Amino acid sequence: MAYKRILTIQDISCVGQCSLTVALPILSASGLETCILPSAVLSTHTGGFKGYTFRDLTDDIPGIADHWESEGIKFDAVYSGYLGSARQIAYVKDITKRLASEGGLSIVDPAMADNGRLYVGFDQDFVEAMKSLVFSADIILPNITEACMLTGTEYRESYDRAYIDGLLESLESAGASTVILTGVSFAPGSTGVLVDEKGVRSYYEHRKIAKGCHGTGDIFASAFVGAMMGGRPLIDSAKIAADYTVLCIEGTQGDPGHWYGVKFEQGLPDYIRMLGL
Ligand code: PXL
Numbered sequence: 282m283a284y285k286r287i288l289t290i291q292d293i294s295c296v297g298q299c300s301l302t303v304a305l306p307i308l309s310a311s312g313l314e315t316c317i318l319p320s321a322v323l324s325t326h327t328g329g330f331k332g333y334t335f336r337d338l339t340d341d342i343p344g345i346a347d348h349w350e351s352e353g354i355k356f357d358a359v360y361s362g363y364l365g366s367a368r369q370i371a372y373v374k375d376i377t378k379r380l381a382s383e384g385g386l387s388i389v390d391p392a393m394a395d396n397g398r399l400y401v402g403f404d405q406d407f408v409e410a411m412k413s414l415v416f417s418a419d420i421i422l423p424n425i426t427e428a429c430m431l432t433g434t435e436y437r438e439s440y441d442r443a444y445i446d447g448l449l450e451s452l453e454s455a456g457a458s459t460v461i462l463t464g465v466s467f468a469p470g471s472t473g474v475l476v477d478e479k480g481v482r483s484y485y486e487h488r489k490i491a492k493g494c495h496g497t498g499d500i501f502a503s504a505f506v507g508a509m510m511g512g513r514p515l516i517d518s519a520k521i522a523a524d525y526t527v528l529c530i531e532g533t534q535g536d537p538g539h540w541y542g543v544k545f546e547q548g549l550p551d552y553i554r555m556l557g558l
Pocket of ligand 1: 292294299300323325326327328363392400495496498499
């Protein structure tokens, strides 16, 4: 298998099992050379801790990108997750244009909202800026809330297949190419991933364990990118990522002290086995 180099751009939440502390180990476990660009350093994530510190690294990004360019460093994919500002979004677009190799992929997880609400610290201006990144990407991984915000669709707690198809069509007419829509549930007790490759749709249903487990979107997206960049079909990559994420959540349930994240580390050997490595 070709040895691919990927760049992932997201924050470092020092404690909290999300963003780079999840993406780096999972992508590395999938066999990719994983380069990182930390967009900010926070003491913890923003989803439930109080008084977290936040060091914005936006001003460091252009110099880092210039250095890589002067060294002739290129990436087979640029994968972005949680970003902190509209300026950072613009830098991700610029870096992708300058540093993705020929045929290199732009993969965007528009990590900004869940359960019908934006995460703390985001506003409508950020959503508008995110649209420009999402609708120029090759592959996007929104959840239903994010897809609604990106398309101006009303968010619903319960929905049917027609609503989801409408949401995917709105994403496509706004410019989306391949969409991996997560958290799509058509029956109580189950949820799933809808993979839409230019209008051709497949659904993978899996067990729903708990609502709103923190960091699961980052685990799923990283596991998906790791599988897909290894040359696996989109739907197979989505299945592996979903199965691994479910396994991690199962391994965390029953530990109320571990409310802030998911114990993804213990499932890494299973993820590697699922990849057949
Ligand atoms: O898991 C997404 C995420 C990443 N980074 C930070 C966050 C969140 C979600 O709340 O706060 C800093």
